[in-house]
Amino acid sequence: CQRIARHVERLDIKKQTDILNKGDKALGIFIVVRGEAEVVSQNGKDVIATISEGDYFGEISVLFKVPCTARVRVPQKAILLFLPVEKANKVLHRVQIELQEYYKLRKYMHLDADTRVDQTILQTEIAKEALKQVPMLESWSDESLSYIISNIAKLHNPIVLYPTNSCLIHQKDPSREICILVRGKVSVVDGKKVITTIDTKKSPICVGEEGLFTNTDRAVTFKTLTVCHVIKIDKAALIETIHKMDAGTYYSRSLDSWMRIKKWKSRKVYNEYALNYSSFLCSDVNRSDSKVDQHWKLDSAQAIDTFNQNQQLFLLVHGEAVFVSNNEKILELKDGDVFCKSSFLPKLFIYSIT
Template sequence: MLKKLFTQTKRDVTGGNGRSSPHLIDLRQIVKSYKTPAGPFLALKGVDLEVDAGEFVAVIGKSGSGKSTLINMLTGIDRPTSGEVIVGGVPIHALNEDEVALWRGQNLGVIFQFFQLLPTLTLIENIMMPMEFARLHSPDERRERALDLLEMVEMAEQADKLPSAVSGGQQQRVAIARALANDPAVLIADEPTGSLDSKTADTIFQLFEDLTAQGKTILMVTHDRDLASRVSRVVLISDGEIVDRYVSQALQTLDDKQLAQITARLEPVTYAAGTTIFEQGDRADKFYIIIRGEVEVVKQFENGTEMVTAVLDSSQYFGEIGLMNDAPRGATVRVAADKDAALVSLDRDTFATLLDGNDLTHDVMAQLMRERMTTNHILSLVPSLNAPEFAQSGTLTGHRYVEPGKTIFKKGDEAKEFFIIIEGEVEVIQPDQNDAVVARLDSGQYFGEIGLLRGGKRMATYRAAADRPAGAFLVAISRQRFVKLLDESQLSEKDLARVMVRRMR
């Protein structure tokens, strides 16, 4: 029966003017702007989305985030201000209204939160309607197919009843059958369980899982984070942008299933420029990933001075130290003064689940945590860079700016300084490997300790990343001061060697 019901026949209503794409759904740089009395409102901001056949994708986000606008682009109900919408090779954005209506009826199935069954038609007649609209099959074939679909959703015995005579969960089953009437490649489910109790919602979700197993592609808009965590992929929309790619870049050790589970639990939040996210000494309760903008990590010292120890930007994370150590915040984190910042956060329990479920992620975070803590410890021993004694001592080189692509030191140079990156990125290069970039370090990390600890020459070439137009801002500490800091602190060479060994691999 399933082979009969779902033939996966591709229908082209464009006269053969399709676009080549390896993906079933391909949204390219979608911008949607609406005119309002207050001026233009950007509902979608250059969105890219690729979905392959057979995927079950949950689309989540707060009200007003852009979820509905995104779905309207896919269904052809609305058109992008700019960008391309390609589904099954068909450029939906380029079709006229009649072509869109025909394409939608033959290639797309839509499932609504409140079912939208026609109240004066029986259940089987509701399922036959899309076939009649698209002029598919003979009348007898339509009825036979409608019965087969009702049997698939376990509603065949209710075929001749009106929608009002069955429960909400049963109506949603029929709505799913109606969406499948014309054998569409893609199902769009808009809050399909929003008006159902949890048990019925779980039954509907299982039906969706069965359909994807049979080759259907489903995009489900939902507010139910528990259901969203069970799909193969989660697309999180915040302020008109798809943000899950930033999460995957920040947490590269997660597999697709783990990424979906974590993304379903993320909470988007926006902070105004200059706003403090948390204070040094606060209880650690959340883990953060930066989507847009910059945040400053500020270490506050007992003498009342403070130092910006790192400037973090998109796809970087913070807040892990307090959670992993079950300790108060070790620094203040605030949004940079020049622009707002968009973040996503995980609560303490979900963060713990993330680490428990992935040893590699735990190890990577623990390694970065140790490095950040070592940096903070070193800086806590260094008085303010503006202090008169340091301006005169010659033991602290001070702030240094390095232009993009410029060398900081070369392999073989004498090791004279230790560096902490405040902002930007630094590339580690091995000349013996055709100048291969073997590592990239970013703000809050340090380098230069290898040559100092070994009392000799530089083991690699370091330069400001060529692809970061802002260059790199560093704090440089002289050999004399570096040695003194180690002597004065509880840090051992092993603390620094943990990072040193990783860089030399």
């Protein structure tokens, strides 16, 4: 990284600028430091993908020695790092992978982009890899996943493009499908309040699963903050797949888990404090007979020694808490985090915790 950094230039973009054009010779590799870039159609009217801070583009033409595969522009002010092609060829290793496989790993799906890549096959491969990473479907066989993707393809592309500021799931609507976010970032909204944002930098994210399994209306709205690539699977396609393939057992397990969570969420502590529960508690810990001993509301800073029991789990419903060692913050906790009191852990101070 230090060797590469010596050859990197900083680019300050002040206004909308085309950085790459499809068919041009390779210029180099661009990294978005601040702002964002967009992959757009040749006419510039349709945004196909958003390139966010920390992501990069232009590497395909450099690494595979081909003309630029897509048009990329910066829509407004941005800061980029730029590694020119001549220097990139000196400091980067040669790639040991086929172009189609690289597109799949990077989840590149540019529609009117590189004609050297079969977009139909590419979409199917990206969709299957994404479904394998969704907990609900990770145990399904390749045949089952291929079957459900082929059912989707009868109606539309396996991966659907959602523009920025569009509604992926709307609060209070009936739950008829799940959405797997393959690429992009969305906000989670309750009424007019933004609860959190989620993105897919590490892995695909499944939304809408709870409503589908518990037969309840959508609890929140999911609104796209960038262009998003989404796999939509309706309940009918799921049911057909589990009947015709070998996925019935896994579907039943998911259904059973969500029904237990539904019972747990109806407990008094959830209703009273509008608990944003931790993903840790979505595991088998959530038995319907699990016990909540008691809960506290503390108004001032104090140590966790107030809770003198060891070998117990505590759930931070609302407020602030931090582990402190030698008067230094080690780890900050947020709403929904689970922690324990133990003699081998540093001291935990509580700030206005419920």
